[in-house]
Amino acid sequence: MRFLVDECTGPRVAEWLVSQGHDVFSVYDKSPGATDEDLLKQAVAEDRIVATNDRDFGELIFKHGQSHKGVVFLRLRDERTPSKIRAPASLLLSHTEEQLVGQFVVVTETQVRFAGSSLP
Numbered sequence: 662m663r664f665l666v667d668e669c670t671g672p673r674v675a676e677w678l679v680s681q682g683h684d685v686f687s688v689y690d691k692s693p694g695a696t697d698e699d700l701l702k703q704a705v706a707e708d709r710i711v712a713t714n715d716r717d718f719g720e721l722i723f724k725h726g727q728s729h730k731g732v733v734f735l736r737l738r739d740e741r742t743p744s745k746i747r748a749p750a751s752l753l754l755s756h757t758e759e760q761l762v763g764q765f766v767v768v769t770e771t772q773v774r775f776a777g778s779s780l781p
Contacts, residue, residue, distance in 0.1 A: 664683055664711075665700060666687050667715055667718075673742045678712070704729065712732075714740060718732050733752065734776075736767050748768045764776075
């Protein structure tokens with residue numbers, strides 16, 4: 662899968678995804694300080710699923726109608742790196758790329774919820 666890992670989600674999550682064979686753009690490494698709007702546009706242009714723990718992406722999509730190719734929103738109580746890796750690891754074991762593309766997926770320590778899609 663192709664991911665854009667948000668700066669706040671961190672470089673270790675991006676590194677872990679790369680180690681699992683995914684194509685990853687790490688905002689932390691390549692575009693620190695970029696706005697959420699610019700990142701969402703970049704993700705759409707490059708067919709990438711955004712991995713983030715920033716609530717602002719939900720507002721951009723659901724309140725402002727921004728399009729997206731998919732968002733994995735890590736809504737975690739424990740935001741230490743091991744939790745940020747464990748949550749997407751569990752998601753990727755139980756869901757295919759086809760199930761994630763175009764979806765806004767909320768992932769907690771105990772649950773996965775699909776909040777909506779944005780496919781044309």
